Amino acid sequence: MKRHRTIIPDLTRRRLLGAGAATLGLAGLARPGLAQTQDVALQLSWLHSVQFGGSYIAQDRGYWAEQGLDVALLPGGPNAPVEPPVVAGTALVGISAADYTAAAVEQGAPFRIIGVAMQKNPFAIASLPANPVEVPKDLEGKRIGMALANMPVLEALCTLNDVALSEIEVVPTQYDAAPLLAGQVDCLLCWATDLPVAMAMEDIEAVTMLMADHGYALHSQTYIATEESLAERRDELVALMRGEVAGWTDYAEDPDAAARLTVRMFPDAGLDLATQVMQAERQVPLMFSSLTDEHGFGWFTPDTVAANIETLALLGRDVGPELWDRSILEELHGA
């Protein structure tokens, strides 16, 4: 990939995966660290929760500090901008998603996706066992609750699976499970890792159909940075992503610990430990796959990128593979 640099630290994927990130400190001795402590920010896409557990581990275990990086983790929210702080330079890296990133690029934002936290898109159709949606075809004749903003997502799913969109009654709802439980809708378009978890906590085991299992290939929780940062702040990007990779690698080994850490680090966020533990476990299969086992956390290939480009086309986003830039990961993983 372009802007690939030859200085590759003495850090192999095997060592990273095998020995865990504990070896990072030692490896750091052989690595050109940052000259002095750099303050950077990582703009998260939502409020603090175990959704970003790997980042908290990186923070807590000093994976950034030992590289001379002081990372501020900026929370998101329902009205929080994610892409603009990255453009404005407030944040070095933002957590976006391929579709949002594509939209931003279409509007002239100079972004590249430099890593992919969620290999499988977390969007799912949640329903109740009495009236389940187990395959896309089941959607026909159902009332689905969703934000109208997500219509392109539903349309894409229907196109991919030959479902008649006209047979589905779309009910605009806010993003919570109450309309489903109140019987106002038959199913919800939501993330597999939040509303179904909330329902499970109320002892309601929802049927969850992951859209990624039905052709909806779209990278989520993607790391984005500007072209300018990729050119001029490369050391900081590498250091930041190295910490992320190390944190998430630890996370995969013990999601429960990540959940506990999250609750401990953010006592004011109103987090419930049981909910965080379940969410932490449920997002593991979305983030880690044979691909990441082989190449390391965050990895993507021309094939996964091609699949994403197809899905994005269904969503009305016309992008090419140049939106993805693997050079930082390659520098880390030594591919």
Place this chain on the structure above:
Amino acid sequence: MAPDGPPSATGRAVSCTDLVKVFDASGDPVQAVGPLDATFAAGHTTALVGPSGCGKSSLLRMIAGLERPSAGTIRIGAETPRDLTRRAALAMAFQDAALLPWRSVRSNVALGLSLARQPPDAARIERLIGLVGLAGFNDRRPAELSGGMRQRAAIARCLVSAPELLLLDEPFGAVDELTRRRLNRDLPALWQGTTAILVTHSVVEAAMLADRVLVLSPRPATIMAEIDIPLPRPRDEDDAALRDRIAAIAAALRDSGPDRVLAAQ
């Protein structure tokens, strides 16, 4: 200030020449005053009486510098009203007393000094409050006073800065008859020697307070009659000589008043 002394030369004579005031707020000009010529003798109290709405208040406000004449000139000594106000050398009393409700009597009187940019003078303030008969009420708020007491406080505020010209715009118009009689009897002595111009619609009040009464015509105001009242003070409303003057003013007013207007039509 010498409340009991004879008329002195500390006051200024006021003269109005070809004075005209036209109000043109709504595109429909109304001539309120003039053309009017009048002089107000130094150290004397002159009353302006006339039918309601005849423009006597406009005349007073022009002398106070609160309104600009549309034409003509006003001179106070050799100065314009603006010159005088700039020196804070005049004081005006209003029909509603214009006491600030959040200030005590003492503080309202003190305001007369501070607005005139004079240094605070607690002794002088106390003395004036005493002179207007409000001793013991220094700390009361206006809301705790009767209408007559409020006017006394307002007069004290006017006098505390020792003005060269005192303007009184129906100062006792809003108080009851009994109180008004008392005020008419007690207060004039306080500003003896100062040039004072009083606007009133009460013939009795004019006769009680003034050395000379100017009777104004209906709008636009012009001088219809001048009546001297060379009577000693304190005056008594039931005094025969005063009653005589009152009758003269009333007659002049009748001649100038609405009846005349009707007759002319």
Place this chain on the structure above:
Amino acid sequence: MTAPATRRVARPAVPVVRVGPLAWRVLGVVGLLLAWEALARLNAGSYVLAGPVAVAIHGVEHAGLLGRALRATLVNAAWGFLWGNLAAIGLAAVILLVPRLERLLVALALLVFCLPLVATGPILRVAYGPGDGPQIVLAALAVYYTTLLALLVGLRAVPRSWLDLVESYGRGAGAQLLHVRAMAALPYLAAGLQIAAPAAILGAMVGEFTGAERGLGVLTIRATRALDVDATWTIALLAAGMAMAAYWAFGALLRRVASDPPALLLAPPGPALRRGRRRGAAGAAVMILVALALWQGGMDALGLNSYFAKRPGDVLTFLVTGPEAASHRATLLAAYAETLAYTLPGYLAGLALGAGLACAITLAPGLAAVAMPVAVALRSVPIVTTAPLLVLALGRGSVGTITIVAVMIFFPTLVACLQGLRQAPGDVIDIFASYATGRWRTLVLARVPAMLPAFFAAARMGVPAAILAVTTAEWLATGRGIGSLMALTASTSDYNMLWSAITLVALTAALAHTLVARIERAVLRVYGPEQLAR
């Protein structure tokens, strides 16, 4: 010398609202609690309503967390309250000293006040970066306009003679401000602060939605998503309690600084009447030019990136001259039409309910003891927590949104109309009484006309409130209309559409405000000419 009249002038015999017999109050509160608990138990399993018992338990169990969140929100709200009101005081002073600027400044202030929170929030976040900046600024934005209006009325609610007094000593506008107007305006300021206090809390909570570490707004989002109805209601009641406490506290302050609290909302509809139509049009043109210049200049001065901070020219291209302008307009106007269809009925219903209940309270004073606390509570619960709950309870059709708008309008209208009803001159009421006129006829013939100025003032102030309500409901609950469009475009980086929507909403607010003011003048010319004179 007459005896000092220490007795204050008696008020006309209309009930003073906040005083209700204690027994009535206790009965009312207990009744409400019981009805609430019963309703909650009936609706168990629908995830809409938590009863008082569940709320109490949740509150005790999470006291520490709630306390910290409350503190965070209150601190930001307090700072915003301070800055917003200082800004209002500064603006009012400038307007007073340079009266020529009044129309322009007040119109700009209204325009800024009408900028939808859903749109300003993210922009502030980008401008401020992480921290409490957006929370404080949004709280300040939520309060400054009402305070400004209250102050402008107060600074002018001064008898002519007080100003003449100062002028007769050759002193100018500065001395008038210092010696007369400032103190005379204090009761109005206090009344303005009373209205502003709950608004500041709402502003701070909305600010937290732009990405905050802690606060009641953060907990609200969490609770809604986690199906934690107990938490949602506890937070809503906590926020409402704080807002009400602030409201009462400033009410108490108001009663201290003013023996006779001013009829605050009697803001005259502005001095535009005497000017010709052409001058009015020229004024509007100047206003628009200044607004555009501030928009462009502000963004340039702050160096905001044109990717998200679109300039007037971008919007023009997007909506008018660009290649796909027609389809952009169609999208925007469709959402706009949908929003208007909810806003208008809600706005009118809120006005009608407010005025109606005010009249009912005048006819049956006992009603006040029950109705007023409920009305204050309804107004104080932050709309960001109530909107989703109301929509869930009332359905996602038009009823829910219309109700939310109506609730936002209802309380200020009620308070203003009650004040207005009290304005009926006592001697007019006495005349009616002497003819043994019934309460109802007295109301219609004497009190309602006296109420009209206050009613219209509330109607004018209701315009920005209705827009806030409808965009918030659409954004957080129904996912329709222009509120939802703004949220969507912000998340998909369609900032041209976002700024177009902002422009449209702000223009609508300004136009609606002008329209209400026109109707107001026409009505007041008949029923309250003294309101138009200054």
